[in-house]
Amino acid sequence: EVLANPKIEKIIHDAKQDLTILRQATGFYPRNIFDTRLAAGFIGPSATLSLLDTCSLFAGLTLNKGETRSDWLKRPLTENQLQYALADVLFLPLIRDQIMDQAKTLGRSEWIKTEMQLYDNPTLYDDPDTEQVYTKVKGISRLNRQELAIICQLAAWRERKARSRNRPRRHIIPDEALIKISQNAPRDITCMKEKCGLSPRAGQRYGEQLLQAVDKGLKTPESDYPAANKRSRNPKTVEKSCKLLDKITTIGKTLNLDPALIATRKDIERVLANTDPKVLKNMPLMQNWRFDLVREVIEPICNL
Known part of the structure:
Protein backbone atom coordinates (compact mmCIF):
# COMPACT_ATOMS: atom_id res chain seq x y z
CA GLU A 1 0.00 0.00 0.00
CA ASP A 126 1.30 -3.12 -17.46
CA ASP A 127 2.66 -6.07 -19.40
CA PRO A 128 2.95 -5.17 -23.08
CA ASP A 129 0.93 -6.94 -25.75
CA THR A 130 3.14 -9.87 -26.77
CA GLU A 131 2.29 -9.28 -30.43
CA GLN A 132 3.62 -5.72 -30.25
CA VAL A 133 6.81 -6.18 -28.22
CA TYR A 134 8.82 -6.55 -31.43
CA THR A 135 8.53 -2.78 -31.87
CA LYS A 136 10.80 -2.37 -28.82
CA VAL A 137 13.60 -4.52 -30.26
CA LYS A 138 16.65 -2.41 -31.00
CA GLY A 139 17.56 -2.47 -34.67
CA ILE A 140 14.21 -3.32 -36.29
CA SER A 141 14.55 -0.37 -38.68
CA ARG A 142 17.09 -2.57 -40.55
CA LEU A 143 14.46 -5.21 -41.33
CA ASN A 144 12.19 -5.60 -44.36
CA ARG A 145 8.55 -6.55 -43.94
CA GLN A 146 9.02 -10.32 -44.10
CA GLU A 147 11.83 -10.09 -41.57
CA LEU A 148 9.51 -8.02 -39.37
CA ALA A 149 6.95 -10.83 -39.55
CA ILE A 150 9.63 -13.20 -38.27
CA ILE A 151 10.84 -10.97 -35.47
CA CYS A 152 7.24 -10.38 -34.43
CA GLN A 153 7.00 -14.10 -33.65
CA LEU A 154 10.47 -14.29 -32.11
CA ALA A 155 9.92 -11.32 -29.82
CA ALA A 156 6.49 -12.62 -28.74
CA TRP A 157 8.06 -15.99 -27.91
CA ARG A 158 10.86 -14.30 -25.94
CA GLU A 159 8.36 -12.16 -24.01
CA ARG A 160 6.36 -15.21 -22.94
CA LYS A 161 9.53 -17.06 -21.98
CA ALA A 162 10.89 -14.12 -19.99
CA ARG A 163 7.64 -13.81 -18.05
CA SER A 164 7.42 -17.53 -17.30
CA ARG A 165 11.03 -17.64 -16.09
CA ASN A 166 10.87 -14.22 -14.40
CA ARG A 167 13.99 -13.07 -16.22
CA PRO A 168 14.87 -9.93 -18.21
CA ARG A 169 14.29 -10.35 -21.94
CA ARG A 170 17.98 -9.90 -22.76
CA HIS A 171 18.83 -12.83 -20.46
CA ILE A 172 16.74 -15.10 -22.66
CA ILE A 173 17.98 -13.93 -26.08
CA PRO A 174 19.60 -10.51 -26.74
CA ASP A 175 18.08 -8.13 -29.27
CA GLU A 176 20.93 -8.42 -31.77
CA ALA A 177 20.51 -12.20 -31.92
CA LEU A 178 16.79 -11.76 -32.70
CA ILE A 179 17.71 -9.34 -35.50
CA LYS A 180 20.20 -11.78 -37.04
CA ILE A 181 17.80 -14.71 -36.78
CA SER A 182 15.12 -12.63 -38.52
CA GLN A 183 17.51 -11.61 -41.30
CA ASN A 184 18.84 -15.12 -41.93
CA ALA A 185 15.62 -17.09 -41.30
CA PRO A 186 17.54 -20.29 -40.39
CA ARG A 187 15.85 -23.62 -41.00
CA ASP A 188 18.10 -25.70 -38.73
CA ILE A 189 20.09 -25.35 -35.51
CA THR A 190 23.48 -25.46 -37.25
CA CYS A 191 22.62 -22.50 -39.46
CA MET A 192 21.25 -20.62 -36.48
CA LYS A 193 24.46 -21.08 -34.48
CA GLU A 194 26.78 -20.24 -37.38
CA LYS A 195 25.00 -17.18 -38.81
CA CYS A 196 22.96 -15.71 -35.99
CA GLY A 197 25.39 -15.25 -33.11
CA LEU A 198 23.44 -17.56 -30.84
CA SER A 199 25.41 -18.85 -27.88
CA PRO A 200 25.80 -22.66 -27.63
CA ARG A 201 23.85 -22.63 -24.37
CA ALA A 202 20.95 -20.63 -25.84
CA GLY A 203 21.00 -22.81 -28.96
CA GLN A 204 20.76 -25.96 -26.89
CA ARG A 205 18.05 -24.60 -24.61
CA TYR A 206 15.91 -22.65 -27.06
CA GLY A 207 16.97 -23.68 -30.57
CA GLU A 208 13.92 -25.74 -31.52
CA GLN A 209 11.53 -23.15 -30.10
CA LEU A 210 13.25 -20.38 -32.07
CA LEU A 211 13.03 -22.42 -35.27
CA GLN A 212 9.31 -22.86 -34.67
CA ALA A 213 8.91 -19.11 -34.27
CA VAL A 214 10.88 -18.51 -37.49
CA ASP A 215 8.69 -21.00 -39.33
CA LYS A 216 5.55 -19.30 -38.04
CA GLY A 217 6.87 -15.95 -39.19
CA LEU A 218 7.71 -17.27 -42.66
CA LYS A 219 4.18 -18.66 -42.98
CA THR A 220 2.62 -15.28 -42.22
CA PRO A 221 0.61 -14.10 -45.26
CA GLU A 222 2.22 -11.10 -46.95
CA SER A 223 -0.95 -9.11 -46.38
CA ASP A 224 -0.39 -9.52 -42.61
CA TYR A 225 3.24 -8.42 -42.58
CA PRO A 226 3.92 -5.54 -40.15
CA ALA A 227 4.43 -2.14 -41.72
CA ALA A 228 8.06 -1.27 -42.39
CA ASN A 229 9.56 0.70 -39.52
CA LYS A 230 11.85 2.95 -41.54
CA ARG A 231 12.85 6.45 -40.59
CA SER A 232 12.01 9.06 -43.16
CA ARG A 233 14.88 9.58 -45.56
CA ASN A 234 13.32 12.64 -47.16
CA PRO A 235 16.39 14.88 -47.54
CA LYS A 236 14.55 17.99 -46.33
CA THR A 237 13.16 16.18 -43.29
CA VAL A 238 16.55 14.70 -42.45
CA GLU A 239 18.16 18.13 -42.77
CA LYS A 240 15.56 19.72 -40.51
CA SER A 241 15.87 16.91 -37.96
CA CYS A 242 19.68 17.20 -37.81
CA LYS A 243 19.54 20.98 -37.59
CA LEU A 244 17.00 20.94 -34.77
CA LEU A 245 18.84 18.21 -32.86
CA ASP A 246 22.07 20.21 -33.09
CA LYS A 247 20.36 23.33 -31.75
CA ILE A 248 18.73 21.40 -28.89
CA THR A 249 22.08 19.82 -28.02
CA THR A 250 23.62 23.30 -27.88
CA ILE A 251 20.80 24.56 -25.66
CA GLY A 252 21.28 21.63 -23.28
CA LYS A 253 25.02 22.04 -23.03
CA THR A 254 24.69 25.80 -22.51
CA LEU A 255 22.23 25.27 -19.64
CA ASN A 256 24.05 22.23 -18.19
CA LEU A 257 20.91 20.20 -18.90
CA ASP A 258 20.83 16.77 -20.51
CA PRO A 259 19.68 17.52 -24.11
CA ALA A 260 17.85 14.17 -24.25
CA LEU A 261 15.45 15.48 -21.59
CA ILE A 262 14.46 18.25 -23.98
CA ALA A 263 14.04 15.94 -26.97
CA THR A 264 15.52 12.86 -28.59
CA ARG A 265 15.89 12.38 -32.33
CA LYS A 266 12.72 10.29 -32.28
CA ASP A 267 10.81 13.10 -30.53
CA ILE A 268 11.98 15.55 -33.19
CA GLU A 269 11.03 13.24 -36.04
CA ARG A 270 7.54 12.84 -34.60
CA VAL A 271 7.11 16.62 -34.54
CA LEU A 272 8.36 17.00 -38.12
CA ALA A 273 6.14 14.16 -39.34
CA ASN A 274 2.94 15.81 -38.07
CA THR A 275 1.16 18.83 -39.47
CA ASP A 276 -2.05 18.57 -37.44
CA PRO A 277 -1.95 21.42 -34.86
CA LYS A 278 -4.08 19.40 -32.42
CA VAL A 279 -1.60 16.51 -32.51
CA LEU A 280 1.43 18.78 -32.33
CA LYS A 281 0.31 20.68 -29.24
CA ASN A 282 0.01 17.41 -27.27
CA MET A 283 3.59 16.35 -27.98
CA PRO A 284 6.00 16.82 -25.03
CA LEU A 285 8.42 18.95 -27.06
CA MET A 286 5.62 21.40 -27.80
CA GLN A 287 4.55 21.85 -24.18
CA ASN A 288 5.57 23.65 -20.98
CA TRP A 289 9.26 24.22 -20.23
CA ARG A 290 10.46 22.28 -23.27
CA PHE A 291 8.63 24.53 -25.71
CA ASP A 292 9.77 27.60 -23.79
CA LEU A 293 13.38 26.51 -24.34
CA VAL A 294 13.10 25.64 -28.04
CA ARG A 295 10.40 28.03 -29.26
CA GLU A 296 12.82 30.34 -31.08
CA VAL A 297 14.57 27.50 -32.93
CA ILE A 298 11.63 25.21 -33.61
CA GLU A 299 9.12 27.73 -34.96
CA PRO A 300 11.12 28.74 -38.05
CA ILE A 301 12.22 25.15 -38.78
CA CYS A 302 8.69 23.75 -38.48
CA ASN A 303 7.03 26.82 -40.03
CA LEU A 304 4.83 27.28 -36.97
Missing part, protein backbone atom coordinates in the same frame (compact mmCIF):
# COMPACT_ATOMS: atom_id res chain seq x y z
CA VAL A 2 2.95 2.32 0.57
CA LEU A 3 3.78 2.02 -3.12
CA ALA A 4 0.37 3.38 -4.11
CA ASN A 5 0.05 6.00 -1.38
CA PRO A 6 0.23 9.43 -3.06
CA LYS A 7 1.13 11.09 0.25
CA ILE A 8 4.37 9.11 0.63
CA GLU A 9 7.23 9.96 -1.71
CA LYS A 10 9.23 6.93 -2.88
CA ILE A 11 12.82 7.76 -3.86
CA ILE A 12 14.42 5.36 -6.35
CA HIS A 13 17.41 5.52 -8.66
CA ASP A 14 16.52 4.50 -12.25
CA ALA A 15 12.98 3.80 -11.18
CA LYS A 16 11.19 2.23 -14.15
CA GLN A 17 12.46 -1.36 -13.92
CA ASP A 18 12.18 -1.57 -10.13
CA LEU A 19 8.68 -0.10 -10.19
CA THR A 20 7.53 -2.60 -12.80
CA ILE A 21 8.76 -5.45 -10.62
CA LEU A 22 7.17 -3.95 -7.51
CA ARG A 23 3.86 -3.48 -9.28
CA GLN A 24 3.88 -7.13 -10.35
CA ALA A 25 4.89 -8.31 -6.86
CA THR A 26 2.41 -6.21 -4.88
CA GLY A 27 -0.47 -5.61 -7.28
CA PHE A 28 -0.33 -1.87 -6.52
CA TYR A 29 0.45 0.86 -9.02
CA PRO A 30 3.18 3.36 -8.03
CA ARG A 31 2.32 6.91 -7.04
CA ASN A 32 4.49 9.88 -5.99
CA ILE A 33 7.87 8.70 -7.29
CA PHE A 34 11.16 10.61 -7.28
CA ASP A 35 13.78 9.17 -9.64
CA THR A 36 17.24 10.49 -8.69
CA ARG A 37 18.76 9.33 -11.98
CA LEU A 38 16.25 11.22 -14.10
CA ALA A 39 16.25 14.28 -11.84
CA ALA A 40 20.04 14.62 -11.98
CA GLY A 41 19.81 15.34 -15.71
CA PHE A 42 17.95 18.57 -15.00
CA ILE A 43 20.93 20.07 -13.23
CA GLY A 44 23.77 18.29 -15.01
CA PRO A 45 24.84 16.93 -18.37
CA SER A 46 23.37 13.43 -18.00
CA ALA A 47 20.11 11.78 -16.90
CA THR A 48 21.74 8.34 -17.15
CA LEU A 49 24.29 8.50 -14.32
CA SER A 50 24.93 5.27 -12.43
CA LEU A 51 24.06 5.15 -8.75
CA LEU A 52 27.80 5.00 -8.01
CA ASP A 53 28.43 8.26 -9.89
CA THR A 54 25.30 9.92 -8.49
CA CYS A 55 26.35 9.17 -4.90
CA SER A 56 29.83 10.50 -5.59
CA LEU A 57 28.53 13.67 -7.22
CA PHE A 58 25.73 14.62 -4.83
CA ALA A 59 26.66 12.94 -1.55
CA GLY A 60 30.46 12.84 -1.77
CA LEU A 61 30.39 9.09 -1.09
CA THR A 62 31.91 6.05 -2.77
CA LEU A 63 29.68 2.99 -2.70
CA ASN A 64 31.19 -0.46 -2.29
CA LYS A 65 29.99 -2.48 -5.29
CA GLY A 66 31.73 -5.70 -4.30
CA GLU A 67 28.49 -7.70 -4.10
CA THR A 68 27.21 -6.70 -7.55
CA ARG A 69 27.93 -10.09 -9.12
CA SER A 70 27.20 -12.25 -6.11
CA ASP A 71 24.33 -14.77 -6.17
CA TRP A 72 21.20 -12.74 -5.34
CA LEU A 73 18.88 -15.70 -5.95
CA LYS A 74 20.33 -17.72 -3.08
CA ARG A 75 18.56 -17.47 0.27
CA PRO A 76 19.18 -16.37 2.89
CA LEU A 77 21.12 -13.33 1.70
CA THR A 78 24.50 -12.84 3.32
CA GLU A 79 25.20 -9.99 5.73
CA ASN A 80 27.43 -8.37 3.09
CA GLN A 81 24.58 -8.50 0.57
CA LEU A 82 22.16 -6.95 3.05
CA GLN A 83 24.59 -4.12 3.77
CA TYR A 84 25.15 -3.65 0.04
CA ALA A 85 21.39 -3.38 -0.58
CA LEU A 86 20.99 -0.96 2.32
CA ALA A 87 23.76 1.29 0.99
CA ASP A 88 21.98 1.46 -2.38
CA VAL A 89 19.04 3.31 -0.81
CA LEU A 90 20.40 4.81 2.42
CA PHE A 91 21.68 8.02 0.82
CA LEU A 92 18.88 8.59 -1.70
CA PRO A 93 16.99 11.13 0.50
CA LEU A 94 20.17 13.20 0.81
CA ILE A 95 20.75 13.00 -2.96
CA ARG A 96 17.16 13.96 -3.63
CA ASP A 97 17.45 17.04 -1.43
CA GLN A 98 20.74 18.07 -3.01
CA ILE A 99 19.26 17.80 -6.49
CA MET A 100 16.12 19.76 -5.60
CA ASP A 101 18.10 22.49 -3.82
CA GLN A 102 20.22 23.01 -6.93
CA ALA A 103 17.16 22.79 -9.17
CA LYS A 104 15.40 25.46 -7.11
CA THR A 105 18.41 27.75 -7.49
CA LEU A 106 18.29 27.22 -11.27
CA GLY A 107 14.53 27.65 -11.45
CA ARG A 108 13.98 24.04 -12.54
CA SER A 109 12.31 22.42 -9.53
CA GLU A 110 8.89 22.61 -11.18
CA TRP A 111 10.33 20.97 -14.31
CA ILE A 112 11.42 18.00 -12.19
CA LYS A 113 8.07 17.78 -10.36
CA THR A 114 6.22 17.77 -13.70
CA GLU A 115 8.49 15.05 -15.08
CA MET A 116 8.06 12.84 -11.99
CA GLN A 117 4.29 12.87 -12.49
CA LEU A 118 4.85 10.65 -15.52
CA TYR A 119 5.58 7.79 -13.12
CA ASP A 120 1.98 8.01 -11.90
CA ASN A 121 0.75 6.67 -15.26
CA PRO A 122 -0.41 3.06 -14.62
CA THR A 123 0.08 2.03 -18.26
CA LEU A 124 3.86 2.25 -17.73
CA TYR A 125 3.74 -0.88 -15.62
Whole structure:
Protein backbone atom coordinates (compact mmCIF):
# COMPACT_ATOMS: atom_id res chain seq x y z
CA GLU A 1 0.00 0.00 0.00
CA VAL A 2 2.95 2.32 0.57
CA LEU A 3 3.78 2.02 -3.12
CA ALA A 4 0.37 3.38 -4.11
CA ASN A 5 0.05 6.00 -1.38
CA PRO A 6 0.23 9.43 -3.06
CA LYS A 7 1.13 11.09 0.25
CA ILE A 8 4.37 9.11 0.63
CA GLU A 9 7.23 9.96 -1.71
CA LYS A 10 9.23 6.93 -2.88
CA ILE A 11 12.82 7.76 -3.86
CA ILE A 12 14.42 5.36 -6.35
CA HIS A 13 17.41 5.52 -8.66
CA ASP A 14 16.52 4.50 -12.25
CA ALA A 15 12.98 3.80 -11.18
CA LYS A 16 11.19 2.23 -14.15
CA GLN A 17 12.46 -1.36 -13.92
CA ASP A 18 12.18 -1.57 -10.13
CA LEU A 19 8.68 -0.10 -10.19
CA THR A 20 7.53 -2.60 -12.80
CA ILE A 21 8.76 -5.45 -10.62
CA LEU A 22 7.17 -3.95 -7.51
CA ARG A 23 3.86 -3.48 -9.28
CA GLN A 24 3.88 -7.13 -10.35
CA ALA A 25 4.89 -8.31 -6.86
CA THR A 26 2.41 -6.21 -4.88
CA GLY A 27 -0.47 -5.61 -7.28
CA PHE A 28 -0.33 -1.87 -6.52
CA TYR A 29 0.45 0.86 -9.02
CA PRO A 30 3.18 3.36 -8.03
CA ARG A 31 2.32 6.91 -7.04
CA ASN A 32 4.49 9.88 -5.99
CA ILE A 33 7.87 8.70 -7.29
CA PHE A 34 11.16 10.61 -7.28
CA ASP A 35 13.78 9.17 -9.64
CA THR A 36 17.24 10.49 -8.69
CA ARG A 37 18.76 9.33 -11.98
CA LEU A 38 16.25 11.22 -14.10
CA ALA A 39 16.25 14.28 -11.84
CA ALA A 40 20.04 14.62 -11.98
CA GLY A 41 19.81 15.34 -15.71
CA PHE A 42 17.95 18.57 -15.00
CA ILE A 43 20.93 20.07 -13.23
CA GLY A 44 23.77 18.29 -15.01
CA PRO A 45 24.84 16.93 -18.37
CA SER A 46 23.37 13.43 -18.00
CA ALA A 47 20.11 11.78 -16.90
CA THR A 48 21.74 8.34 -17.15
CA LEU A 49 24.29 8.50 -14.32
CA SER A 50 24.93 5.27 -12.43
CA LEU A 51 24.06 5.15 -8.75
CA LEU A 52 27.80 5.00 -8.01
CA ASP A 53 28.43 8.26 -9.89
CA THR A 54 25.30 9.92 -8.49
CA CYS A 55 26.35 9.17 -4.90
CA SER A 56 29.83 10.50 -5.59
CA LEU A 57 28.53 13.67 -7.22
CA PHE A 58 25.73 14.62 -4.83
CA ALA A 59 26.66 12.94 -1.55
CA GLY A 60 30.46 12.84 -1.77
CA LEU A 61 30.39 9.09 -1.09
CA THR A 62 31.91 6.05 -2.77
CA LEU A 63 29.68 2.99 -2.70
CA ASN A 64 31.19 -0.46 -2.29
CA LYS A 65 29.99 -2.48 -5.29
CA GLY A 66 31.73 -5.70 -4.30
CA GLU A 67 28.49 -7.70 -4.10
CA THR A 68 27.21 -6.70 -7.55
CA ARG A 69 27.93 -10.09 -9.12
CA SER A 70 27.20 -12.25 -6.11
CA ASP A 71 24.33 -14.77 -6.17
CA TRP A 72 21.20 -12.74 -5.34
CA LEU A 73 18.88 -15.70 -5.95
CA LYS A 74 20.33 -17.72 -3.08
CA ARG A 75 18.56 -17.47 0.27
CA PRO A 76 19.18 -16.37 2.89
CA LEU A 77 21.12 -13.33 1.70
CA THR A 78 24.50 -12.84 3.32
CA GLU A 79 25.20 -9.99 5.73
CA ASN A 80 27.43 -8.37 3.09
CA GLN A 81 24.58 -8.50 0.57
CA LEU A 82 22.16 -6.95 3.05
CA GLN A 83 24.59 -4.12 3.77
CA TYR A 84 25.15 -3.65 0.04
CA ALA A 85 21.39 -3.38 -0.58
CA LEU A 86 20.99 -0.96 2.32
CA ALA A 87 23.76 1.29 0.99
CA ASP A 88 21.98 1.46 -2.38
CA VAL A 89 19.04 3.31 -0.81
CA LEU A 90 20.40 4.81 2.42
CA PHE A 91 21.68 8.02 0.82
CA LEU A 92 18.88 8.59 -1.70
CA PRO A 93 16.99 11.13 0.50
CA LEU A 94 20.17 13.20 0.81
CA ILE A 95 20.75 13.00 -2.96
CA ARG A 96 17.16 13.96 -3.63
CA ASP A 97 17.45 17.04 -1.43
CA GLN A 98 20.74 18.07 -3.01
CA ILE A 99 19.26 17.80 -6.49
CA MET A 100 16.12 19.76 -5.60
CA ASP A 101 18.10 22.49 -3.82
CA GLN A 102 20.22 23.01 -6.93
CA ALA A 103 17.16 22.79 -9.17
CA LYS A 104 15.40 25.46 -7.11
CA THR A 105 18.41 27.75 -7.49
CA LEU A 106 18.29 27.22 -11.27
CA GLY A 107 14.53 27.65 -11.45
CA ARG A 108 13.98 24.04 -12.54
CA SER A 109 12.31 22.42 -9.53
CA GLU A 110 8.89 22.61 -11.18
CA TRP A 111 10.33 20.97 -14.31
CA ILE A 112 11.42 18.00 -12.19
CA LYS A 113 8.07 17.78 -10.36
CA THR A 114 6.22 17.77 -13.70
CA GLU A 115 8.49 15.05 -15.08
CA MET A 116 8.06 12.84 -11.99
CA GLN A 117 4.29 12.87 -12.49
CA LEU A 118 4.85 10.65 -15.52
CA TYR A 119 5.58 7.79 -13.12
CA ASP A 120 1.98 8.01 -11.90
CA ASN A 121 0.75 6.67 -15.26
CA PRO A 122 -0.41 3.06 -14.62
CA THR A 123 0.08 2.03 -18.26
CA LEU A 124 3.86 2.25 -17.73
CA TYR A 125 3.74 -0.88 -15.62
CA ASP A 126 1.30 -3.12 -17.46
CA ASP A 127 2.66 -6.07 -19.40
CA PRO A 128 2.95 -5.17 -23.08
CA ASP A 129 0.93 -6.94 -25.75
CA THR A 130 3.14 -9.87 -26.77
CA GLU A 131 2.29 -9.28 -30.43
CA GLN A 132 3.62 -5.72 -30.25
CA VAL A 133 6.81 -6.18 -28.22
CA TYR A 134 8.82 -6.55 -31.43
CA THR A 135 8.53 -2.78 -31.87
CA LYS A 136 10.80 -2.37 -28.82
CA VAL A 137 13.60 -4.52 -30.26
CA LYS A 138 16.65 -2.41 -31.00
CA GLY A 139 17.56 -2.47 -34.67
CA ILE A 140 14.21 -3.32 -36.29
CA SER A 141 14.55 -0.37 -38.68
CA ARG A 142 17.09 -2.57 -40.55
CA LEU A 143 14.46 -5.21 -41.33
CA ASN A 144 12.19 -5.60 -44.36
CA ARG A 145 8.55 -6.55 -43.94
CA GLN A 146 9.02 -10.32 -44.10
CA GLU A 147 11.83 -10.09 -41.57
CA LEU A 148 9.51 -8.02 -39.37
CA ALA A 149 6.95 -10.83 -39.55
CA ILE A 150 9.63 -13.20 -38.27
CA ILE A 151 10.84 -10.97 -35.47
CA CYS A 152 7.24 -10.38 -34.43
CA GLN A 153 7.00 -14.10 -33.65
CA LEU A 154 10.47 -14.29 -32.11
CA ALA A 155 9.92 -11.32 -29.82
CA ALA A 156 6.49 -12.62 -28.74
CA TRP A 157 8.06 -15.99 -27.91
CA ARG A 158 10.86 -14.30 -25.94
CA GLU A 159 8.36 -12.16 -24.01
CA ARG A 160 6.36 -15.21 -22.94
CA LYS A 161 9.53 -17.06 -21.98
CA ALA A 162 10.89 -14.12 -19.99
CA ARG A 163 7.64 -13.81 -18.05
CA SER A 164 7.42 -17.53 -17.30
CA ARG A 165 11.03 -17.64 -16.09
CA ASN A 166 10.87 -14.22 -14.40
CA ARG A 167 13.99 -13.07 -16.22
CA PRO A 168 14.87 -9.93 -18.21
CA ARG A 169 14.29 -10.35 -21.94
CA ARG A 170 17.98 -9.90 -22.76
CA HIS A 171 18.83 -12.83 -20.46
CA ILE A 172 16.74 -15.10 -22.66
CA ILE A 173 17.98 -13.93 -26.08
CA PRO A 174 19.60 -10.51 -26.74
CA ASP A 175 18.08 -8.13 -29.27
CA GLU A 176 20.93 -8.42 -31.77
CA ALA A 177 20.51 -12.20 -31.92
CA LEU A 178 16.79 -11.76 -32.70
CA ILE A 179 17.71 -9.34 -35.50
CA LYS A 180 20.20 -11.78 -37.04
CA ILE A 181 17.80 -14.71 -36.78
CA SER A 182 15.12 -12.63 -38.52
CA GLN A 183 17.51 -11.61 -41.30
CA ASN A 184 18.84 -15.12 -41.93
CA ALA A 185 15.62 -17.09 -41.30
CA PRO A 186 17.54 -20.29 -40.39
CA ARG A 187 15.85 -23.62 -41.00
CA ASP A 188 18.10 -25.70 -38.73
CA ILE A 189 20.09 -25.35 -35.51
CA THR A 190 23.48 -25.46 -37.25
CA CYS A 191 22.62 -22.50 -39.46
CA MET A 192 21.25 -20.62 -36.48
CA LYS A 193 24.46 -21.08 -34.48
CA GLU A 194 26.78 -20.24 -37.38
CA LYS A 195 25.00 -17.18 -38.81
CA CYS A 196 22.96 -15.71 -35.99
CA GLY A 197 25.39 -15.25 -33.11
CA LEU A 198 23.44 -17.56 -30.84
CA SER A 199 25.41 -18.85 -27.88
CA PRO A 200 25.80 -22.66 -27.63
CA ARG A 201 23.85 -22.63 -24.37
CA ALA A 202 20.95 -20.63 -25.84
CA GLY A 203 21.00 -22.81 -28.96
CA GLN A 204 20.76 -25.96 -26.89
CA ARG A 205 18.05 -24.60 -24.61
CA TYR A 206 15.91 -22.65 -27.06
CA GLY A 207 16.97 -23.68 -30.57
CA GLU A 208 13.92 -25.74 -31.52
CA GLN A 209 11.53 -23.15 -30.10
CA LEU A 210 13.25 -20.38 -32.07
CA LEU A 211 13.03 -22.42 -35.27
CA GLN A 212 9.31 -22.86 -34.67
CA ALA A 213 8.91 -19.11 -34.27
CA VAL A 214 10.88 -18.51 -37.49
CA ASP A 215 8.69 -21.00 -39.33
CA LYS A 216 5.55 -19.30 -38.04
CA GLY A 217 6.87 -15.95 -39.19
CA LEU A 218 7.71 -17.27 -42.66
CA LYS A 219 4.18 -18.66 -42.98
CA THR A 220 2.62 -15.28 -42.22
CA PRO A 221 0.61 -14.10 -45.26
CA GLU A 222 2.22 -11.10 -46.95
CA SER A 223 -0.95 -9.11 -46.38
CA ASP A 224 -0.39 -9.52 -42.61
CA TYR A 225 3.24 -8.42 -42.58
CA PRO A 226 3.92 -5.54 -40.15
CA ALA A 227 4.43 -2.14 -41.72
CA ALA A 228 8.06 -1.27 -42.39
CA ASN A 229 9.56 0.70 -39.52
CA LYS A 230 11.85 2.95 -41.54
CA ARG A 231 12.85 6.45 -40.59
CA SER A 232 12.01 9.06 -43.16
CA ARG A 233 14.88 9.58 -45.56
CA ASN A 234 13.32 12.64 -47.16
CA PRO A 235 16.39 14.88 -47.54
CA LYS A 236 14.55 17.99 -46.33
CA THR A 237 13.16 16.18 -43.29
CA VAL A 238 16.55 14.70 -42.45
CA GLU A 239 18.16 18.13 -42.77
CA LYS A 240 15.56 19.72 -40.51
CA SER A 241 15.87 16.91 -37.96
CA CYS A 242 19.68 17.20 -37.81
CA LYS A 243 19.54 20.98 -37.59
CA LEU A 244 17.00 20.94 -34.77
CA LEU A 245 18.84 18.21 -32.86
CA ASP A 246 22.07 20.21 -33.09
CA LYS A 247 20.36 23.33 -31.75
CA ILE A 248 18.73 21.40 -28.89
CA THR A 249 22.08 19.82 -28.02
CA THR A 250 23.62 23.30 -27.88
CA ILE A 251 20.80 24.56 -25.66
CA GLY A 252 21.28 21.63 -23.28
CA LYS A 253 25.02 22.04 -23.03
CA THR A 254 24.69 25.80 -22.51
CA LEU A 255 22.23 25.27 -19.64
CA ASN A 256 24.05 22.23 -18.19
CA LEU A 257 20.91 20.20 -18.90
CA ASP A 258 20.83 16.77 -20.51
CA PRO A 259 19.68 17.52 -24.11
CA ALA A 260 17.85 14.17 -24.25
CA LEU A 261 15.45 15.48 -21.59
CA ILE A 262 14.46 18.25 -23.98
CA ALA A 263 14.04 15.94 -26.97
CA THR A 264 15.52 12.86 -28.59
CA ARG A 265 15.89 12.38 -32.33
CA LYS A 266 12.72 10.29 -32.28
CA ASP A 267 10.81 13.10 -30.53
CA ILE A 268 11.98 15.55 -33.19
CA GLU A 269 11.03 13.24 -36.04
CA ARG A 270 7.54 12.84 -34.60
CA VAL A 271 7.11 16.62 -34.54
CA LEU A 272 8.36 17.00 -38.12
CA ALA A 273 6.14 14.16 -39.34
CA ASN A 274 2.94 15.81 -38.07
CA THR A 275 1.16 18.83 -39.47
CA ASP A 276 -2.05 18.57 -37.44
CA PRO A 277 -1.95 21.42 -34.86
CA LYS A 278 -4.08 19.40 -32.42
CA VAL A 279 -1.60 16.51 -32.51
CA LEU A 280 1.43 18.78 -32.33
CA LYS A 281 0.31 20.68 -29.24
CA ASN A 282 0.01 17.41 -27.27
CA MET A 283 3.59 16.35 -27.98
CA PRO A 284 6.00 16.82 -25.03
CA LEU A 285 8.42 18.95 -27.06
CA MET A 286 5.62 21.40 -27.80
CA GLN A 287 4.55 21.85 -24.18
CA ASN A 288 5.57 23.65 -20.98
CA TRP A 289 9.26 24.22 -20.23
CA ARG A 290 10.46 22.28 -23.27
CA PHE A 291 8.63 24.53 -25.71
CA ASP A 292 9.77 27.60 -23.79
CA LEU A 293 13.38 26.51 -24.34
CA VAL A 294 13.10 25.64 -28.04
CA ARG A 295 10.40 28.03 -29.26
CA GLU A 296 12.82 30.34 -31.08
CA VAL A 297 14.57 27.50 -32.93
CA ILE A 298 11.63 25.21 -33.61
CA GLU A 299 9.12 27.73 -34.96
CA PRO A 300 11.12 28.74 -38.05
CA ILE A 301 12.22 25.15 -38.78
CA CYS A 302 8.69 23.75 -38.48
CA ASN A 303 7.03 26.82 -40.03
CA LEU A 304 4.83 27.28 -36.97
